[in-house]
Amino acid sequence: MKAINTMSLTFDSLEVNESFARSAAAGFFTQLDPTVEELCDIRTAVSEAVTNAIVHGYRRGAGKVRLTARIYPGRKITVAVRDSGCGIADIEKAMEPLYTTDPEGERSGLGFSVMQSFMDAVRVSSAPGKGTTVTMQRTLSPLPERGEAE
Ligand SMILES: Nc1ncnc2c1ncn2[C@@H]1O[C@H](COP(=O)(O)OP(=O)(O)O)[C@@H](O)[C@H]1O
Ligand SMILES: [Mg+2]
Secondary structure, eight states, X not given: OOOSEEEEEEEESOTTHHHHHHHHHHHHHGGGOOOXXXXXXXXXXXXXXXXXXXXXXXXXSSOEEEEEEEEETTXXXXXXXXXXXXXXXXXXXXXXXXXXXXXXXXXXXOHHHHHHHHSSEEEEEEETTTEEEEEEEEEOOOGGGSOTTO
């Protein structure tokens, strides 16, 4: 399916850019008039993916993170977060709840679980030494089906 609108941005892998990235994604999707909850979920999922790129992909070192947000017909959205960092050798293991390679830090090993629970689908493609792309997808609730309060 072809996207009807696309936004892409590249930023330095600095932890200060995490809030910028999630706000930028949320701002882009505002045109679909999502619910407050939907926007909050998307922000949280983007935050986890971007933090992973910075903290794990580049091990807090220098690099570029690319965020691409897409809108498809039927209120389907995707967000892809790509780094050119260390990559993931065993994706299945990395996505297991509570699995973390950074136990000393404040990481909980629940980043992928959070992404999966807040989005409809999460796809990871990665190559050791080359980098990682996490693509998350969600279909927003249809506008007319909302409560009268809106
Ligand atoms: N972009 C990435 N590059 C390399 N490794 C990653 C990346 N994202 C996640 N990982 C690996 O997957 C593990 C699990 O990620 P996550 O569920 O977010 O937990 P946490 O970030 O708390 O460790 C990380 O500890 C790391 O080993
Ligand atoms: Mg994480």
